[in-house]
Amino acid sequence: MLLLAIETSCDETAAAVVKDGCQMLSSVVSSQIAIHAEYGGVVPEIASRKHLEMITPVVSQALREAGLTMKDIQGVVATRGPGLAGALLVGLSAAKAIAFAQAVPFVGVHHIEGHIFAAFLEQPVAFPFLALVVSGGHTHLYLVENFGRYTTLGRTIDDAAGEAFDKSAKIMGLEYPGGARIDALARGGDCQAVRLPRPLINDGSLNFSFSGLKTAMLQRIAKHPVTIPGQDASDLCASFQEAVCDVLAFKTEAALRQNGIQRLVVAGGVACNSALRSRMNRMAADLGVELHIPTSALCGDNAAMLAVAGNYYLCNGYASPLSQDVTATWEMDRIKDQFS
Template sequence: MIVLGIETSCDETAAALVDDQRRILANVVLSQIEDHAPYGGVVPEVAARAHLAHLDGIIRQALAEAGLGLDAVDGIAVTAGPGLIGGVAVGVMTAKGIAAARGLPFLGVNHLEGHALTARLTDGIEFPYLLLLVSGGHCQLLCVDGVGRYRRWGTTIDDAVGEAFDKVAKMLGLGHPGGPLVEAAARGGDPRRFALPRPMIGRPDCNFSFSGLKTAVRRAVAGLPQPLAAQDVADLCAGFQDSVAASLADRAKRAIAMFHVEHSGNGAFVVAGGVAANQMLRARLSAVAEAAGMRFIAPPLKLCTDNGAMIAWAGLERLRLGLVDGLDCAPRPRWPLDPTAAAATGAGVKA
């Protein structure tokens, strides 16, 4: 069984082919970083136009790299949300067109489920497992019980961790996207120089918060001579990243304790999403899992950021279970993995 996956939820135009033996036959990703860099962030209309211009070519390239034609494909999977609605719509309409023309099953995939199931593609792990999903728009701890079965144990009450990285990078004049730039600058910095907060540590729940940390960095910047010296930037990046790591580790420990109660310690601790590419954060979270006696899994770096392979795999998992969508499937700007979870409340969040 082979599935074509299409991803257009943000600023990567991607297509991939994956089979049911967990083989990635092709995985093509076109980044729009240069298109958005002058604006300091992703511009939705620019992203949608770029997807429209390049998606057909990216799909053709993926098929060529796999050495396959559409006659070898058993299903068409596409990110149907959440994401920037213009880009999501481009991908969905393209996928529907292929599915209709070829008489193939259409699979509207939740982008977050793509990240959530990547560890099953790369490592073949069994359900259930504990997932820390960290990206530009999301920061959640979830118990993954099965395909389409997610229980959210914690979420951010304000900013996602990836967004915080981007905003800090912008404050420090590093550019976009912020995550890799902050991580690179932090390697030459002293994380102890600035007394930055470590949000939510010790709280009895599994929620996150990063707006206060972001504000603390802004205040530290305002208290320094301008323009900032290179060492100032490095030290602020190191301190910010260390605070993020401490917060994620503390929240993960609480969730792991809950998972142990439910499952007697069996299962894996998985970190996924774009921020999972950060090597320092991976090392800190790996140590937390090891101390708790849990297997730690993080996807290869190329599968942490948005890609078509994760969408193809999620589609394949759903296709095997007969979870096929109709061509009336609508693009969604918001689509929670756990729609029954209570709304997060806190700074900047409405109940």
């Protein structure tokens, strides 16, 4: 099956063509980072308007790079949620219009479901496996038993890890997007230089909390301003990054042991972070766990990742109605409800 996939959940307008849910023929991502950098974060209304401007040229480019036309497409998949409602509407509406015009099936896919299965575009992963999803809006641990069968084992009770990265960077005066800036500065820093908290690390649950760490960064900067670039800034970034990695690794190892799982997928935008990738590789090696982390291009928001689950659903007769609406919030555990 040749699928056209569309992603517009936040500030990337993306389209891809994927064959049989595993062979990526094209992947086009139009980023809005430069536009939102002026405001220090994503402005929903601006994001929606930019999606409207870019959706047609991005889809056209994806088809062109795949060497195909719209008539070759056998199904359409798009992000239904979660995300910014206005941004989601642009992509979902475009996908439904294309499906209707070409008389092909359509399916709306969960954004995080897409991230989890991005790894399958590089190498298949046997079920069941554990998935750690870390992004700007999500920090979750899932038990993945099959397509559409997910159990939430742990989740953030306040800020997501990516949000903590970006807000801490803003506190330090770093440019948006802050996560990448912290990662770059941390490479020249001492991760033991500044003592920072590890929230919920010993509470016995698999949940996460990063608001306290963000507050600790605010208090630290108020008392000890840093110079950028400077060794003090690098030390603080490295110490902050180490604290986040400590919490993520500790909870993930606990989840693997508790559930007897030997396969781990780490996904989402924060999975681009060099320290986290290194930490997860060391942990997996120590535990003898099979680790899958997609390349950086597939960790960030993209459309190709949606086609893995989308291909499964459409090949098994689980199409979505063209009346389907977006959902800004959507629990992974309830994905199967849309097909019941």
